Amino acid sequence: MTAVGKATLDSLARRHGTDKAGGRHGFAEIYERHLQPWRDRPVHLLEIGVKDGASLRMWRDYFPNGQILGIDRTPSSARHAEPPNVQVFVGSQDDHRVLGRVVDEAGPLDIVIDDGSHRYPHQRASLLYLWPHLADGGVYIMEDLHTSYSARYGMGFRQRESTIEFLKDLVDDLHVHLHKQAVTVGDVEAIAFYRGTCVLTKRAVG
Secondary structure, X not given: OOOOOOOOHHHHHHHHOOOOOOOOOOHHHHHHHHHHHHOOOOOEEEEEOOOOOHHHHHHHHXXXXXXXXXXXXXXXXXXXXXXXXXXXXXXXXXXXXXXXXXXXXXXXXXXXXXXXXXXXXXXXXXXXXXXXXXXXXXXXXXXXXXXXXXXXXXXXXXXXXXXXXXXXXXXXXXXXXXXXXXXXXXXXXXXXXXXXXXXEXXXXXX
């Protein structure tokens, strides 16, 4: 439990059986460092990749005042919806029509977690579409970056067409005030790399 008596994100990950828990990927403990300030807010959170719904239930419990949304291309994922606070959209993460429906429904998103296909074209397409719809100060997370080094996912070490190399380029966007060149993603406040995941924070205005 936390100091204020609330369950930690990692304990909720373990409770619901998501692989974000410690002993597996160990992402939950990392994410709590970035997401804890949002905990009691009426956040709009989108997770790409629903699978068995475990993570949606984890987010539901961690953000009791939040609106939790999921995207998955598998029609059966829709059964994990829990109206009105947990919604599931069926479709591909690189389909702008599906992403547009999410944005139309939720408005600006505060938190996005990409746990979808783990393939570069899809990860890139989702980020480029959703970043402008991320709220000021919002957080965008890309998971399972180990696939950037895997031929199975069509990527490899230092291969230009890979998610990790794309994210490295965003470091230049973070320093646009120094080089004044065109950016891929604007308003980047911070980029934090961890083993297997990356957390991007959008600049807060005002």
